[in-house]
Amino acid sequence: MHVPTPEDFRALTDWGLVERPFAAIDDYSAEREHRRTENDRHQRRRREQERNASAEFVADSQAYYRSMDRPIDRTKWSYLKRRKAWFQPPVGWNRFAAPGTSRVLDLGCGDGDQTQRVADFVAGQWLSAGYDGFPLEIVGVDLSESRVENARRHTRSPHEKITLRFETGDTVAGLDYGDDFFDHTLVMGLFEVLGDDPLEAVLDELARLTAQGIYVRDILDAYPGLTPRPDLSARLADRGFDTVERHKLFEEPFVATGTHDPLDVWPMNVHQVLFAAATDPPSPEDRY
Template identity: 70%
Template sequence: MRVPTPDDFRELETWGLIERPMAAVEAFSPEHEQRREDNERHRRKRREQEESVSEAFLDDTQAYYRSMERPIDRTKWDYLKRRKAWFHPPVGWERFAAPGVSRILDLGCGDGDQTERIAEFVAGRWRAAGYDGFPMEVVGVDLSESRIENARRHARSPHEAITLRFESGDAVAGLDYPDDYFDYTLALGLLEVLDDDLAEPVLDEVARLTAGGVYVRDLLDSMPGFHPRPDVDERLAERGFETRERHRVLEEPFVEEGTRDPLDVWPMNLHQVVFATATDPVPADERY
């Protein structure tokens, strides 16, 4: 990936996400899902993506991420933050800004770019309502020390009441937090890289840690080393979370040929976005 230019950032602005954060949800259609296979660029990028999957990743995803060394400069970090916003629509995020919410977990936070977006969304809702807000902590946890260092270096809180904190941790082994510690948990592209032997304990840990609700964004296309779970809503239901919204989105705006991403980062992969809330939430006054 080359260093993005101001023109590259301006192209992302034409995607309309500032005015319409749910643009990917609004634009999706089953027809586009099928027609992307006629896009030669999409097919090429899929081949490249499949061929670039490393043997180390296929052998042991946990060891792969734990040993990863992947520093990123600020310009690329900021571009990817805005680029990922297309396929991480803020479904259900308005609940994060509600009075009484004080702890949010971004599990598998990577470089922390979307963690910052979560905080920005909350701060934006507060400002739009003329509300000063209240103390809130948004915690990013990832297996990779290198990516946690990226997050600490680049992510910044958009509001004086919001603290961003990043730490390394392994959700498979369990995190050192009490039950129902977080109001909401997000898992962005986390479950997709875990087989069932790892994904099931992670879902159990998410359910243990989370009092209010869960947001999941995961790949639905088949890919070497990835594990699509179209039944993730059922798995959440088994753990006491009722799906409120579930959407399919493409990784970038649909075009007949080529791409609207000037850096040509990813193909038009298919993803799911799920927002589910606890069927029997523990009241805040019993947790704090």
């Protein structure tokens, strides 16, 4: 990926996400998913992604991320923040901006670009409502110290009452927080890189840590080292979280041929996005 130019950023602006942040949901259809097979560019990029999968990542994704050393410059970080917004729409994020929320966890936060989007979304909701807000801490946790450092370097709080904090942590082994410590948790692209046993451990820890709701974005196309989990809603329901909204969407705007992505970053993969709410959330008196 080369350093994005102003023209690359303008191309993303043309996707219209400022006016229509949920555009990807309307863009998807089962018929279009089938038609991806006719898109030569998508097929080429898919073969490249399969061929270029790191042997270390496929063998042990946790060790791969733990040892990662990958600084990112501000321009690429900003581009990817906007680029990922297409396939990580703010489903259920209005709950983060509602009174009564005090802590949000971004599990597997990576470089913090999407953590920044969450903070920006909350601040924007408050601004639109003419509301002064409330103290809100958003915590990003990731295995990679390198990526945590990227997040610390590039993120900025958009509001005086929002605190952004980042730390390294291994959710498979368990995080050092009490039960129901966080009101809401986001999990974007974490489940897909886990084997079945680590996934079960993370789901258990996720349910333990989260009092109100869970946002998930995960791939539905299989690749070396990536496992789709179309049954995530059932797995979350087993742990007391019922899916209230779920969508399938593409990684970029659909086109019959070629791509709308100026940097040709990914294939036209299909993902699921869902928000699941606790069926029996604890009362504030029990938590504080």
